[in-house]
Amino acid sequence: MSLDIVVCIKQVPDPEYFSKITIDPVKQTIRREGIPTIINPLDKHALEEGLKIKEKFSGKVTAVSMGPPSAREVLEEALALGIDDAVLLCDRAFAGADTLATAYPLASGIKKLGNFDLILCGNETVDGATGQVGPQIAELLGIPHVTFVNEIEWANERDLIVKSTLERGYMKLQVTLPVLLSVVKEINEPRLPTVLGIMGATEKEIKFFNAKDIDVPEGTIGLAGSPTRVADVFEHKSKRKGEIIEGLPEDAVKRAVKRLRELKAI
Amino acid sequence: MKRGNPVWVWTEQRNNRLMDVGVELLGKGLELSERLNVKLETILIGNQTRKLADELMAYGADTVYMIEDPRLQTYQSDVYANVLADLIKEHSPEILLIGATNIGMDLAPRVAAKVETGLTAHCVDLYIDEDNGIPYLAQVVPGWGGNLMVKIVCPEKRPQMATVRPGVLEKPARNESRKGEIVKVTPDIKDGDFKVKTIEMVEEKAVGIPIEEADTVVAGGWGLFSAGGFKPVEELAEVLGAAVGGTRPAVDKEWISDDQMIGQSGKTINPKLFISVGASGAMHFTTGFLRSKVIMAIDQNPDAPIFKVSDIGLVGDLREILPYLIEELKKVV
Numbered sequence A: 001m002s003l004d005i006v007v008c009i010k011q012v013p014d015p016e017y018f019s020k021i022t023i024d025p026v027k028q029t030i031r032r033e034g035i036p037t038i039i040n041p042l043d044k045h046a047l048e049e050g051l052k053i054k055e056k057f058s059g060k061v062t063a064v065s066m067g068p069p070s071a072r073e074v075l076e077e078a079l080a081l082g083i084d085d086a087v088l089l090c091d092r093a094f095a096g097a098d099t100l101a102t103a104y105p106l107a108s109g110i111k112k113l114g115n116f117d118l119i120l121c122g123n124e125t126v127d128g129a130t131g132q133v134g135p136q137i138a139e140l141l142g143i144p145h146v147t148f149v150n151e152i153e154w155a156n157e158r159d160l161i162v163k164s165t166l167e168r169g170y171m172k173l174q175v176t177l178p179v180l181l182s183v184v185k186e187i188n189e190p191r192l193p194t195v196l197g198i199m200g201a202t203e204k205e206i207k208f209f210n211a212k213d214i215d216v217p218e219g220t221i222g223l224a225g226s227p228t229r230v231a232d233v234f235e236h237k238s239k240r241k242g243e244i245i246e247g248l249p250e251d252a253v254k255r256a257v258k259r260l261r262e263l264k265a266i
Numbered sequence B: 001m002k003r004g005n006p007v008w009v010w011t012e013q014r015n016n017r018l019m020d021v022g023v024e025l026l027g028k029g030l031e032l033s034e035r036l037n038v039k040l041e042t043i044l045i046g047n048q049t050r051k052l053a054d055e056l057m058a059y060g061a062d063t064v065y066m067i068e069d070p071r072l073q074t075y076q077s078d079v080y081a082n083v084l085a086d087l088i089k090e091h092s093p094e095i096l097l098i099g100a101t102n103i104g105m106d107l108a109p110r111v112a113a114k115v116e117t118g119l120t121a122h123c124v125d126l127y128i129d130e131d132n133g134i135p136y137l138a139q140v141v142p143g144w145g146g147n148l149m150v151k152i153v154c155p156e157k158r159p160q161m162a163t164v165r166p167g168v169l170e171k172p173a174r175n176e177s178r179k180g181e182i183v184k185v186t187p188d189i190k191d192g193d194f195k196v197k198t199i200e201m202v203e204e205k206a207v208g209i210p211i212e213e214a215d216t217v218v219a220g221g222w223g224l225f226s227a228g229g230f231k232p233v234e235e236l237a238e239v240l241g242a243a244v245g246g247t248r249p250a251v252d253k254e255w256i257s258d259d260q261m262i263g264q265s266g267k268t269i270n271p272k273l274f275i276s277v278g279a280s281g282a283m284h285f286t287t288g289f290l291r292s293k294v295i296m297a298i299d300q301n302p303d304a305p306i307f308k309v310s311d312i313g314l315v316g317d318l319r320e321i322l323p324y325l326i327e328e329l330k331k332v333v
């Protein structure tokens, strides 16, 4: 037997450039022009785990992403790491999706691919940071899920015990495939692409699916299919004075400490 | 008379102790339900939870739906989600709030997908607004750039679901004389329903003072990169007897651990004194400490948004400022 493993990966803006991202005051959408993109960091751990499991039991790893045409870049990177297949769900109709309207096409796309035993996600993205997409894909596919996974122990090829971190402590859970696991960074150390991998990747083709290709239920995708929406963007008004203490560092520090004492903060 | 669909809070218990965030949410839930003139109800899943139900009523719950089963003592992913989703379908709550503990974050999206409604993660504020005389839940999350906040709504689907991190909301006052009703629910749960089975839950003690309990917290950001690491912040904290926290880049650099991260995706704290060093002041970060008593910031960029949320600002290179500050503080504390 061998396993069909699907890894969901998302292209995200590089967090080092987050301070340059702004909101368009008119359209209320995020302006990210000129911001470099990367694979969502935790999704790299999901890819690594997928590859490790394939090496253990044999099988196939397919990466799936939903995003604009540029998202093919993260799939190319995944191919260079050694995955077998890559699929991009790409359609203007997918744009503006909240987590549920993201989970729908991903779930439908995964179903379209055929059999799946294990789906791996990152526990959260750096740009959305909701951690909701994974469990919602699992629900739509009717399979169980576990989040915050930092360790997988295989009893055999179908039965596993996973460790899920808590704020302080952990849970151990028993589950049988198929399952969706959302992983945290402690689970593994992602590998780097090899020269051979990069060369091999250029020979592999990325499949593109649009909304029609994946039979996604009507009214469940994009902005129109999203239960939530942005109603307003407004400025946070702080009641604090924002007093700046000027001068040479030595002198300014003295006055700042004096202020801290006046305010009884120290 | 309270009429109309209720406001719900899922109140998590672990080892028969209520999680604080559920109680914090009851405070907010009470405010929302009074504004809508509807009942505040809570869902309590566990085993032998009668004492907890009394506590929930003292914190404002009009109704406690009590689901008791020895198999549900510890969180069980699919069964908890099924139980909650079935209750939603039966009672049609207007709003459902869930505490964003690791378990709450596991449960909430699954339930939202089951009942096909919207879910807003990690709200920093919630209030009732009106559209053409029809009240709805405004869900506020930090936005990108500067001091921007974003208001999210869920116009059509119900319940309007939101998660909130621990510490974001204040704990309400307890009132023993408050009365409520306990409604016992006995769902039909088969052993086969546990597709994921929690076989063990281990709770560990915190090492050191957790940042949410410290009186003084010093936090560092990406600016520490120029100083070659987090050392200067640790030294400052030591002089003040303070706990150490930081921004997400500080976590990414592994200068601090995950549970020391402050902000929308991390902890919300309100110490007596908060000092930010080399952090620009993204709203995602600042929402994590806005309720501190006194806030001081150090950053070399005079236009950094961090200064807008501070009481005291020091503009300059942290490599120059911190040695003086540490020396000066040694004299007075």
Ligand SMILES: Cc1cc2nc3c(=O)[nH]c(=O)nc-3n(C[C@H](O)[C@H](O)[C@H](O)COP(=O)(O)OP(=O)(O)OC[C@H]3O[C@@H](n4cnc5c(N)ncnc54)[C@H](O)[C@@H]3O)c2cc1C
Pocket (backbone or CB within 6 Å): A015, A018, A019, A126, A127, A128, A129, B220, B221, B222, B223, B224, B226, B227, B246, B247, B248, B249, B250, B261, B262, B263, B264, B265, B266, B267, B277, B278, B279, B280, B281, B282, B283, B284, B285, B288, B298, B299, B300, B301, B304, B316, B317, B318, B319
């Ligand atoms: C959904 C979402 C949730 C998020 N949640 C969180 C969260 O919970 N917590 C969090 O922190 N972030 C969070 N972020 C990220 C957040 O948006 C910012 O990217 C992050 O807070 C920036 O961290 P920083 O201030 O350390 O880095 P930067 O924004 O890069 O700021 C570094 C600062 O250091 C200053 N500096 C540099 N060198 C020096 C020097 N020598 N002396 C003095 N000053 C210097 C610079 O002037 C600058 O102001 C989230 C983002 C998203 C999208």
Ligand SMILES: Nc1ncnc2c1ncn2[C@@H]1O[C@H](COP(=O)(O)O)[C@@H](O)[C@H]1O
Pocket (backbone or CB within 6 Å): A008, A009, A010, A011, A040, A042, A043, A046, A064, A065, A066, A067, A099, A102, A106, A120, A121, A122, A123, A124, A125, A128, A129, A130, A131, A132, A133, A134
């Ligand atoms: N557009 C997307 N395409 C593929 N996978 C996604 C997408 N959005 C989210 N995911 C997956 O869901 C996880 C959690 O995302 P989030 O709910 O946005 O925090 C990510 O780490 C990915 O594995």
